[in-house]
Amino acid sequence: MKIAVLPGDGIGQEVTREAVRVLDALGLPGLSLEYADVGATAWRAHGHPLPPATLEIARASDAILFGAVGDFDCDHLERHLRPEQAILGLRSELTLFANLRPAKTFDGLEAMSALKPEIARQIDMLIVRELNGDVYFGDKAIDTLPDGRRRGWDMMSYTEDEVRRIAHVGFRAAQGRNGRLCSVDKANVLETSQLWRDVVIEVAAEYPDVALEHMYVDNAAMQLVKDPGRFDVIVTGNLFGDILSDQASMCVGSIGLLASAALGDRQTDYGTFGLYEPIHGSAPDIAGQGKANPTATILSAAMLLRHSLGLERQAARIEAAVARILAEGVLGWDLGGTAATAQIGDAVIARL
Structure with missing residues (x-):
């Protein structure tokens, strides 16, 4: 089971790290992760927000875990070189035409x-x-x-x-x-x-x-x-x-709580090929401060397990763990709490 991990820019790298830690905690046999640059990070390293090598890694995967892209320092670039073109390019090149965005109020919030x-x-x-x-x-x-x-x-x-x-x-x-x-x-x-x-x-x-x-x-x-x-x-x-x-x-309650899936028609050995990401952006103004809420990305990883890898039980475990920590008051800065990015990841893993 191959997952392409594209952390992207700003807090995308931080929240993706926590989602990967949660996946690792499940101990899934045969799970392989391959990382690649995307967005402003890719533009600085390779001269394009969606380099051919990244696109090839994405094509060869069973699913994509995507962080976020965007950087104020790239606003001067021609439109086709701006970080946001990476996600638009992935959707177009991989024919990911259906975006699923669940929205549900968590008990206690x-x-x-x-x-x-x-x-x-x-x-x-x-x-x-x-x-x-x-x-x-x-x-x-x-x-x-x-x-x-x-x-x-x-x-x-x-x-x-x-x-x-x-x-x-x-x-x-x-x-x-x-x-x-x-x-x-x-x-x-x-x-x-x-x-x-x-x-x-x-x-x-x-x-x-x-x-x-x-x-x-x-x-x-x-x-x-x-x-x-x-x-x-x-x-x-x-x-x-x-x-x-x-x-x-x-x-x-917060954009930091909502996950999403972008699906197409392609079927893998396990389910429907798709790209999974939080609906928030890269928030460069808080990057590196530990204030980013990884909940949406962790829930996106659960959607990945459900739709692309056919692992419903494991997906439900992650969702239950997230619901439990929120009910217990483990809240990030966006929800008026003080839990840092890694602390939220720790709490989810502990409940698993």
Whole structure:
């Protein structure tokens, strides 16, 4: 079982270290880890945020454990050389089109949410975000109009097959949960969203056991804070999914708690090939201070075990250990606690 470990930049290296320690503590036979540079770290060492050698290691693995990328010192680089292009490149090159982002309030942490505890307690949803289309991958430019004004533009587009494949992921996920799927779009003003809605309705005919609801993205953002318990599975495009999943993290209490998986169609000997990462960034302002919360990365490692290696029992053990330390008050700085990065890792390993 081969895992490519790409720690990346800033706190990515710190939180990845703790997730690897947790995997080591499980004592899994036949588990092989191979490290590679990515992001600003790779740009400084190899001249590109996603060097060919890193991409090859990723291709040859059964799963990827990814830290985070980003560095303020690289903001002056041309866009194709910026650290963030590494994760976009991996998603594109490896056809990782389905992003799974679970959001659930942990027992005892209701007061950490910006929402009222009785509302935060209701949160238990899965956001399924499409990763390979939308404005992030469309044509884009900054040009100059004939009158001399500068104009920036990005093209938002989806083909029906791209919508269809992510819709199937959303419906199957809903079948495995509570049978409710909310498709989020902006079909009242965007033709891209109208196609999205039309195709989702077509796919729904194959899943009569799933209740389908449509919601405009602005209303979805409002409902996430007003009545988050109404959501079971949300399926949406790249841009809307990026925004809503980050919003959901703060409804739960901290972006440092949420894991994610990026999956495609490729099957390995053990499960579905995927990339696993926390949804937070590299936070260079706190790198090296021991303030980073590794919980999201540790939970991402649990998702890796479940989806890519078929190790459900071990994944559940990690999740139970995390839930237990949070309930016991082992909290990082982002949750108002004082536990350092390594101390949180120690606590999870002790509970295992």
